[in-house]
Amino acid sequence: MLLYNTLTRTRDELIPHEDGKIKMYTCGPTVYHFAHIGNLRTYMMEDALEKALRYLGYDVTRAMNITDVGHLTSDADEGEDKMVKGAKREHKTVLEIAKQYTDAFFADCAKLNIRIPDKVVPATSEVSEFIRVIERLIEKGYAYEAGGNVYFDTSKPKQYNVFHDFGEEDLEEGVREGVGVDGNKRNKTDFVLWFTKSKFEDQELKWDSPFGVGYPGWHIECSCISMKYLGEYLDLHCGGVDNIFPHHTNEIAQSEAYLGHPWCKSWFHVAHLNTASGKMSKSKGEFLTLSLLESKGYDPLAYRFFCLQSHYRKSLVFTYENLDNAAGAYAKLIERIARIGDEGDYDAAGAAPYLDAFKSALENDLNTSLAVTALYDVLKSPLNGKTKRELIAKFDTVLSLDLLKAAEKLTEKAEEKADDPRRAGIEAMIAARAEAKKQKNYAEADRIRSELSAMGVTLTDTKDGTTYTIS
Numbered sequence: 001m002l003l004y005n006t007l008t009r010t011r012d013e014l015i016p017h018e019d020g021k022i023k024m025y026t027c028g029p030t031v032y033h034f035a036h037i038g039n040l041r042t043y044m045m046e047d048a049l050e051k052a053l054r055y056l057g058y059d060v061t062r063a064m065n066i067t068d069v070g071h072l073t074s075d076a077d078e079g080e081d082k083m084v085k086g087a088k089r090e091h092k093t094v095l096e097i098a099k100q101y102t103d104a105f106f107a108d109c110a111k112l113n114i115r116i117p118d119k120v121v122p123a124t125s126e127v128s129e130f131i132r133v134i135e136r137l138i139e140k141g142y143a144y145e146a147g148g149n150v151y152f153d154t155s156k157p158k159q160y161n162v163f164h165d166f167g168e169e170d171l172e173e174g175v176r177e178g179v180g181v182d183g184n185k186r187n188k189t190d191f192v193l194w195f196t197k198s199k200f201e202d203q204e205l206k207w208d209s210p211f212g213v214g215y216p217g218w219h220i221e222c223s224c225i226s227m228k229y230l231g232e233y234l235d236l237h238c239g240g241v242d243n244i245f246p247h248h249t250n251e252i253a254q255s256e257a258y259l260g261h262p263w264c265k266s267w268f269h270v271a272h273l274n275t276a277s278g279k280m281s282k283s284k285g286e287f288l289t290l291s292l293l294e295s296k297g298y299d300p301l302a303y304r305f306f307c308l309q310s311h312y313r314k315s316l317v318f319t320y321e322n323l324d325n326a327a328g329a330y331a332k333l334i335e336r337i338a339r340i341g342d343e344g345d346y347d348a349a350g351a352a353p354y355l356d357a358f359k360s361a362l363e364n365d366l367n368t369s370l371a372v373t374a375l376y377d378v379l380k381s382p383l384n385g386k387t388k389r390e391l392i393a394k395f396d397t398v399l400s401l402d403l404l405k406a407a408e409k410l411t412e413k414a415e416e417k418a419d420d421p422r423r424a425g426i427e428a429m430i431a432a433r434a435e436a437k438k439q440k441n442y443a444e445a446d447r448i449r450s451e452l453s454a455m456g457v458t459l460t461d462t463k464d465g466t467t468y469t470i471s
C-alpha cells in the first residue's frame with residue numbers, strides 16, 4: 001500500500017517491521033466534552049485505513065489511548081487543564097467526566113460504524129508505566145528536573161524537529177499567543193514529562209512518584225501506551241494534522257530516546273474539517289456534534305458517506321448544504337441497491353476488474369472517493385444481481401455504510417409504507433412543505449417538517465424531490 005508519510009513527505013510503500021503485520025497507534029480522544037464532527041472525521045478515516053489494511057490482507061493490531069488526565073492546552077504550565085475545566089463546568093469529578101464522555105465517544109463510534117481498536121487504554125491506568133519511562137529518560141540524560149518538574153531536553157536528540165514543517169518561531173512553546181515562557185527550561189522547545197509544581201492549585205488527580213506528587217505531561221501517555229501494547233517498533237501512527245507539532249514531534253523524541261533506535265516509520269495525518277467560519281474547536285466550546293446532526297434528522301452514516309467522498313489529506317468544509325447533498329446521494333445509493341435482485345451465480349471473472357479498481361483505490365494513498373466510485377461502477381455494470389451484492393458486501397467491509405442492511409430496511413419500510421393508512425396525509429403535507437419553500441415561507445416549511453418528525457416521519461431532500469421514511 002502506498003501511503004503518504006508526513007515524516008518523508010512522500011507516498012511511501014508501507015513496509016511493516018514484521019512481515020504481514022501492522023502495528024497501528026491512534027491518538028485517542030480527550031474526554032472532557034463530546035467529540036465534534038471534525039474529531040470524528042479523523043477517527044472515521046483512521047477506521048477506513050485500518051479496514052483497508054485488513055482488506056489488503058494485513059494482520060492489524062491497533063491501540064488507542066483515552067486522555068483522561070492532565071491534558072494541558074499547551075506545554076507551558078499555564079492555561080487550563082481541559083479535564084478540570086470540564087469537571088467544573090458540569091459539577092462532577094474528573095473521573096465522572098471522563099467516564100461520561102468516553103461512553104459518549106464510543107456511542108458516536110458505534111453510530112458511525114467505527115471499529116473499536118484492539119486495545120483502548122485510559123491514561124490513568126498507566127501512570128506507573130509513565131513514571132518508569134521518565135526515570136529511564138533521566139538516567140539516559142535526556143530528561144532533567146528543574147523547579148519541581150521533569151523536562152525533556154530537546155537539544156539531546158540528533159534531530160528534534162523531525163517533521164521539518166515549522167520555523168524557529170513556530171517552535172515557541174505552546175504555539176499559542178499569550179503563553180509565557182517557562183524559565184525552568186533549558187531550551188524553549190523542552191516539554192514537561194512530569195509536573196509537581198503546577199499553577200493548577202485544584203488539580204484533582206495526582207500520583208506519588210520519585211519526582212514528587214504530581215501528574216504526567218501532555219505527550220508521555222501516547223509513547224508509553226504505544227510501546228507497552230504494540231512493542232518497540234511501530235508501523236503506523238495516526239492523528240489529525242494538529243497533532244504533528246508539538247505532540248507527535250515530542251512523542252518521537254521521547255520514544256526514540258528511551259528505545260535507543262528509530263521507533264515509527266509511517267505517520268498518517270488527517271486534514272481538518274472546518275466550518276465556513278473557520279476551524280472547529282472543542283476548547284472554544286461551540287462545535288457540531290453527531291447528536292446535533294441526528295436531532296436535525298441526518299443519518300450518521302450520511303455523514304460517514306460525506307467524509308468518504310473526500311480524500312483524507314484535503315481539508316473539508318462542512319456546510320449543511322454539503323451534508324444535504326451527501327445525505328441525498330446516500331439515500332439514492334441505498335434505493336439503487338434495494339432494487340438489485342439476487343439472480344444468477346457469483347461471476348468471479350466478471351467481478352475481477354471491479355475488485356481491482358476498488359483495491360487500487362485503497363492502495364493508492366487510501367483514496368476513499370475513488371473507492372466509492374468503484375462502488376457506483378458496480379451498480380452501473382451489467383453484472384448479475386448475485387455478483388453485485390457480493391461485491392457491495394466486500395466493499396462495505398471497508399466503507400462501512402451498512403449498504404445491504406440499509407437497503408433491506410428500506411425495502412421493508414417501503415412495504416410497510418404502501419400499507420400505511422397515513423400515507424396520503426403525509427404526502428399531502430410534504431407537498432404543502434414544498435409549496436411553502438417555493439413561496440420562500442421557510443418558517444412554514446420548518447413547521448411542517450417538525451410536525452412530520454413528531455409523527456415519526458423523516459424527510460430527505462434530494463434534488464429530485466423529497467423522500468420519506470416512517471419509523
Ligand code: AMP
Nearest residue numbers: 029030038039042239240243272273280
Ligand atoms: P482531541 O480529542 O482534541 O485530542 O482530538 C481528537 C482527534 O481529532 C485528534 O486526532 C485531533 O488531531 C483531531 N482533530 C481535532 N480537530 C479536528 C478537526 N477540526 N478536524 C479533524 N480532526 C480534528
Ligand code: ZN
Nearest residue numbers: 027028222247
Ligand atoms: Zn497522542
